[in-house]
Amino acid sequence: MTDRTSSVMLNRLRAVEWVGDRDHVLARVMSRRVLMREYLRRAALWAREYAVESAWPFFDATEYVDPGFRLSPEAVAELEVYLGRVPGPELRETCAGAVRLAVMRERNPAVLPDLPDLYEPLVLFYERGGEFVRDDAGGLDLTGVSFRPGTPQGNLATPPFQALDGTVLDALDARGRVSYYAHCAADGNRVLLVRRRVVRGGRHDEVFGPDLRWEPTDRLPETAEAIASAGLVLLDEIAAAGLIGDAVYRCTGRPVSRS
Structure with missing residues (x-):
């Protein structure tokens, strides 16, 4: 495959x-x-940009960005072989779009x-299950x-989810019914994130600690x-993910956005 970026994206999808x-x-x-919500929001933005809300x-957004765009013949052949193993037309369409958009970005980002x-939120969604x-x-x-x-218009109002980081995504996953809450720290400089999980009637109250783990807490009243x-x-998942991303950045210094 002569398109390097198509090979990188295709290898992610192959896994x-x-x-x-x-x-x-x-x-x-x-x-x-959360990843699917973010993909639907981004797809609404792209659909509005090219007036293709019906799609x-x-x-595959590349069809509207540049209808004349083509992968190399070798890349086309490899992609077609792979897509033959992907279940469902919508999965195949987005996988093709992800590969093609990656190459388009490298060749002509302007x-x-x-x-x-x-496609990054959707590819992460695929990779996680x-x-x-x-x-x-x-x-x-x-x-x-x-x-x-929903609708494209409705998804445009969804709060953005920028923290596409494995630590953040892992911290969002938990058993049971989860409610998130924010609480200002005593020093006034930090916002603490706490959650309540209810699993089979049992309550588990936890705080997201400095070691980037959920730990038991008594900060939540009954x-x-x-x-x-x-x-x-009270916070929704997107707002909670943003606070987790802030904590990851403070502790590691690495950016958490892959947008």
Whole structure:
């Protein structure tokens, strides 16, 4: 394959287990849900940029960026062989788009819009558990969680998720029903992230500690009213992921965005 970047992206996709171990996939439900939400948001941005909302959400953006763009013959041949093993037309379309966009970015970055990388959240989603499928009602079954994709306009309002880092994604995954809360530290310079997990009726309260792990805590009062009175603010997954990303940056100095 003569296109170096197409080889890198294709090798990532080749490593995906499209139908993997169910327990392994279920253990990553939360991070996969956040990654899919971010992909749908980015796809809405790209669809709006090229006025192709009818193609949203799973499409090959390079067809609209530069209709005359072509991979090398060797890259086309390798990609076609790989796509023959990918289940489902929407998976094949986005895998092809990811490979082609990577090459387009290397060859002629000036042709691309000033938008976040379209396919990175979706490729990470694939790497963390394989396929998604459509259910009979048009929803997305991510294995362990299902939701409707909505509309391009609706997804434009989704808060961005920039912290595409393995440590952040791993920290989002947990068993049970999870609620996140933010609390200002005593020094006023840090925001502490705490969560409550309910697993089979059992409650587990945890704080995201300086060693980038969840540790038991007694900072969460028992009732919702007491939580609010204590100054704790309820967060969604995206906001929680942002605080985790901030903690990773403070501890390691490495950027957490791969957008």
